[in-house]
Amino acid sequence: MATKVLMPQLGESVTEGTISKWLVKVGDTVKKYDPLAEVTTDKVNAEVPSTVSGTVTEIVVPEGETVAIGTLILYIEESGAAGETVAAAPAQTPPATEAVAAAATQQAAPQAGAPVSRAVEPHATKQRYSPAVMALSQEHGIDLSRVTGTGAGGRVTRKDVQAIIDAGGQKPQQEQSEISRAGQEATAAPAPQVPASSAPSAPAAPAANVDIPVASGDEIIAVTPIRRTIASRMVQSKHDAPHAWTMVEVDVTNLVNFRNQAKAEFARKEGLNLTFLPFFIKAVVEALKEYPMINSTWAGDKIIVKKNINISIAVATEDALYVPVIKDADQKSILGIAKAVDDLATRTRAGKLTMDDMTGGTFTVNNTGSFGSIQSQPIINSPQAAILSVESIVKRPVVINDMIAIRSMVNLCMSLDHRVLDGLICGRFLQSVKQKVESIGPDTKLY
Structure with a gap:
């Protein structure tokens, strides 16, 4: 059986991380401590190292998805392994110590052929939302308490919020269930390979999805994970602290x-x-x-x-x-x-x-x-x-x-x-x- 690799603890008080870029694809052979993915947290960006040597058999969490610490993110068939080993990638092993801020500022599409199964282990979120979800919901006036999450353990993902925005904004209470079901169906389907500039985690470029009109000649810059995290933390600080x-x-x-x-x-x-x-x-x-x-x-x-x-x-x-x-x-x-x-x-x-x-x-x-x-x-x-x-x-x-x-x-x-x-x-x-x-x-x- 394959070894499970979990989202590691990436610093004190860090409860979740966003897979900003996979560095491996299904079928790749990796060695222990080889970097598997670039992860963005509200503290810093870091590489998640492999805890074993073997072959990548399944990628569970797609790029751009935010998951809780301890969530299953991929499987590795360990070389010579006879049974399943549950291993959380440690944040303090040597290859994990280098922050990869420059590389993590762009979010690419899921690797070709990589499964994006949502069969992740349940984790109690208790109404915790990722910085990306908070920033997007605040920008468009979305009440997150009314959003049905399609992520691990019922977690509200950025796709859930984006589905509501794309549908014209949050509807009255009785109509919200239809939007939520639409988001669930969209999440259940495998994500197609798309250019990084139009990856689901990036802000939508069309003027219909923003409140500010875009004139001819205006430049639209996709918000990077780092910039989104900075924005979320600044908003949180101003909101919480007088x-x-x-x-x-x-x-x-x-x-x-x-x-x-x-x-x-x-x-x-x-x-x-x-x-x-x-x-x-x-x-x-x-x-x-x-x-x-x-x-x-x-x-x-x-x-x-x-x-x-x-x-x-x-x-x-x-x-x-x-x-x-x-x-x-x-x-x-x-x-x-x-x-x-x-x-x-x-x-x-x-x-x-x-x-x-x-x-x-x-x-x-x-x-x-x-x-x-x-x-x-x-x-x-x-x-x-x-x-x-x-x-x-x-x-x-x-x-x-x-x-x-x-x-x-x-x-x-x-x-x-x-x-x-x-x-x-x-x-x-x-x-x-x-x-x-x-x-x-x-x-x-x-x-």
Whole structure:
């Protein structure tokens, strides 16, 4: 009998994954740890490795489908195997650690001849919906509680929602059953091979399926899994967390002078460019020690104050935004933080992030100033309670001792979850960060 391969656990709090691309087809011979599929989650994209060596005999879940962790996704006839083995592909085996963001941004059609049987093992979903389903339903005003799911264990899939949209939108309660039956019949049939640009998981291009008219010459860009996930998470954060904002301006003249004096020697010794970001992260980390409530998260009936201080940083690529994490940032020097920032940024742009790199963040520092921004209102990186944006450093006239002077100034903008934090503690926290940044000078230790 064939070995079952299940959707693996792809990080903490991850409950489901989307098969964005199969890397094998029925009849292929694979070795243990060979990549089988590219999977998109709400955390990161990753490759699912094979847990055995053998021949692929059946692909159960088609491309573009979102399924729960532990769902059967394909069968492999193990070389020399006498019986069935149930194996969940581990997320931490060596080949699974590389994120494949670039490859997963396009969803291809099911492999030719690959079965797309829906005979997956049942899993209780309890009204959980994938990011793709949530985004599509919100865009078109679909009440998901009225949608009959055709996925595993009655799960509502993107095809179910798309069937309602294609039929002209959600009908009154008595008509909805007909739409649901139509969706079930469509799902039961094998999916035809189609170009990637028209794969079922991609947003429909015709103007009839969108609310905004498309004029001649307009360009229509299919939403990639990464962009869809970002959209879903941002909507969720704004919906769940009542955002409040506050800002302070900081005189960083001494920091600019110190960095200018130290950067050449630092680059020679360490092989790194000494940027301003590690100084701000160091100040934030020290302030979080003083105000640990900032380093917390809302958990419904309780607030969890995190012991570890793990700083998430935003790293942009050409087509997406990733938020890798500097673990135990409070135990690092400015040099250690600089190395961590450089390493994470380099591996993000090379598509080499691991699942561990993307999880565990407790507070986010966003370097919007690198794009010339001087003020912003960042969206909280859920489930964290706050995010700080470091804006662009600019010279401007300020009043010091009743005299006008030209100083290097920067705005620090903070968004906070008002369920967890109030203006008083956030104001004190920002003042602490401000004081620490303004005290940087010749005596500041980099190591």
